[in-house]
Amino acid sequence: xxxxxxxxxxxxxxxxxxxxxxxxxxxxxxxxxxxxxxxxxxxxxxxxxxxxxxxxxxxxxxxxxxxxxxxxxxxxxxxxxxxxxxxxxxxxxxxxxxxxxxxxxxxxxxxxxxxxxxxxxxxxxxxxxxxxxxxxxxxxxxxxxxxxxxxxxxxxxxxxxxxxxxxxxxxxxxxxxxxxxxxxxxxxxxxxxxxxxxxxxxxxxxxxxxxxxxxxxxxxxxxxxxxxxxxxxxxxxxxxxxxxxxxxxxxxxxxxxxxxxxxxxxxxxxxxxxxxxxxxxxxxxxxxxxxxxxxxxxxxxxxxxxxxxxxxxxxxxxxxxxxxxxxxxxxxxxxxxxxxxxxxxxxxxxxxxxxxxxxxxxx
Numbered sequence: 064x065x066x067x068x069x070x071x072x073x074x075x076x077x078x079x080x081x082x083x084x085x086x087x088x089x090x091x092x093x094x095x096x097x098x099x100x101x102x103x104x105x106x107x108x109x110x111x112x113x114x115x116x117x118x119x120x121x122x123x124x125x126x127x128x129x130x131x132x133x134x135x136x137x138x139x140x141x142x143x144x145x146x147x148x149x150x151x152x153x154x155x156x157x158x159x160x161x162x163x164x165x166x167x168x169x170x171x172x173x174x175x176x177x178x179x180x181x182x183x184x185x186x187x188x189x190x191x192x193x194x195x196x197x198x199x200x201x202x203x204x205x206x207x208x209x210x211x212x213x214x215x216x217x218x219x220x221x222x223x224x225x226x227x228x229x230x231x232x233x234x235x236x237x238x239x240x241x242x243x244x245x246x247x248x249x250x251x252x253x254x255x256x257x258x259x260x261x262x263x264x265x266x267x268x269x270x271x272x273x274x275x276x277x278x279x280x281x282x283x284x285x286x287x288x289x290x291x292x293x294x295x296x297x298x299x300x301x302x303x304x305x306x307x308x309x310x311x312x313x314x315x316x317x318x319x320x321x322x323x324x325x326x327x328x329x330x331x332x333x334x335x336x337x338x339x340x341x342x343x344x345x346x347x348x349x350x351x352x353x354x355x356x357x358x359x360x361x362x363x364x365x366x367x368x369x370x371x372x373x374x375x376x377x378x379x380x381x382x383x384x385x386x387x388x389x390x391x392x393x394x395x396x397x398x399x400x401x402x403x404x405x406x407x408x409x410x411x412x413x414x415x416x417x418x419x420x421x422x423x424x425x426x
Contacts, residue, residue: 088386097384103406104399106388108219108250108365111402112331113279114318123313128305134312137319138287142272146264148295151306153249153271153286156298157182160245160269160288161190163297164211168241171210174202178221178393180247183213199223206236215247216257220367220390220397222360230259238267245269252277252325253332253363266291276364277328278318284308285315332363335400338407339366343398346414369395379417385410 088104091097139145150156164171170191175184177196188194197205199218206212212233217224234244246259248270260270270289275281285307288298307315318324340361347359347370359368370376373396377389388397401407 091381091386095381095384102384102386103401103409104386105401105410106386106397106399107281108362108388108397108399109276109281110279110328110332110364111400111406112328114321114324114328116314117317119310119313123310126309128307128309128312130304132312132316134307134316134319137316141319142258142260142287142289144260144262144264144289146262146291146295147287147289148298148302149307149312150286150288150298150302152275152281152284153247153273153288154182154284155302155306156271156286156288157247158186159298159301160294161187161192162301163294164192164243165190166297168210171242172208173211173213174205174209175213176202176215176218176223178218178390178395179213179215180219180249183215183245183247187211187213199225202233206233209242210237210240211243211245212237213245213247215249216259217250217362219250219362220365220388220395221393222362222365222367224257227257227259234259234265234268238265241267243267243269245271247271249273249276250362250364253329260289264289264291266293269294274315274318277332280315280318283311283315285311329363332400336361336363336366339398339400342407342411342414343368346411346418365397365399367395367397369393376417380413383409383413383416385413 087106088099088102091102092099134149135145135147138147138149170193172193172195173187174195174197175187177198184194184196195209199221202212214225214230216230230244230246237244244267246269248258249272251258251272258270259268260272261268264270268290271286272289273286274283275286288295290298340359343359343366347368359366361367371394373389373394374391377387377396380387389395390397401410
């Protein structure tokens with residue numbers, strides 16, 4: 064006899080399409096016939112000048128992970144709270160939270176910010192919850208209908224921000240009825256004073272952080288969940304003892320300790336953000352239709368533009384070895400930061416040529 068729980072899960076998985084992501088550089092290499100080394104990959108929003116990996120002892124690779132090393136202490140110091148669980152990138156917490164909610168409360172009504180990182184919507188829906196996409200401007204009036212609200216702050220890819228007072232009010236409203244406010248702060252390291260992480264995490268508030276974006280260490284797969292004791296305990300049981308490899312734990316600890324690099328990185332990223340905003344504004348201002356809606360918005364790690372023919376511009380940039388992220392439903396492009404002067408010049412030249420060609424077609 065078939066296992067009914069497995070069958071239901073398999074059916075949901077078949078009906079829920081897995082999200083697409085940036086960073087598909089090798090697919091672009093095959094599609095456009097441009098060698099890998101000639102590409103400038105701006106599709107991911109990862110710091111292109113990330114923390115420098117030091118020499119690491121070979122013995123580190125020979126040991127199983129130990130939960131009583133220095134990683135938790137380094138993270139508590141950096142984030143300002145010890146109410147945390149290390150996870151294999153915030154993706155592991157994104158996957159497990161809907162399961163934990165299902166175990167505790169059963170099927171829930173979940174509002175997920177849109178546009179946003181689609182893995183949130185995917186896993187809540189995959190685990191049988193009623194999921195509805197919400198635009199930022201809908202949340203205030205629609206919050207009463209939901210048990211959980213899942214946000215990204217600042218939002219990827221829209222760069223919309225939510226202030227702490229608003230988030231605190233929404234958390235109180237949800238927690239009063241046993242609900243959760245889940246905040247993905249993957250892009251908040253450039254402005255850490257805006258974090259909702261608290262020394263003692265209250266019930267119903269869950270915050271996710273990662274070393275992937277600001278530190279430029281996406282390949283380490285190290286992140287953290289901040290929540291109350293019950294959720295932390297359930298997550299720890301779900302992921303087991305060896306979620307993060309020993310070398311990743313060792314390197315993440317030292318990156319979190321490196322306050323000098325962190326300060327320098329924030330200064331460089333802000334300067335680069337401003338430079339990219341100016342470059343895009345100048346390049347796109349003469350396109351037919353110009354920038355629509357909000358037009359251009361940014362975080363410390365990417366700039367998103369909304370234009371009439373985003374797909375065509377993304378294609379023309381790719382023809383010149385510039386890979387950006389295209390969001391079809393919103394006619395938007397997300398540009399990560401170039402990592403050196405060669406990449407800046409390549410982007411500036413490619414934008415000039417791509418927008419000139421597009422303008423000629425549309426005239």
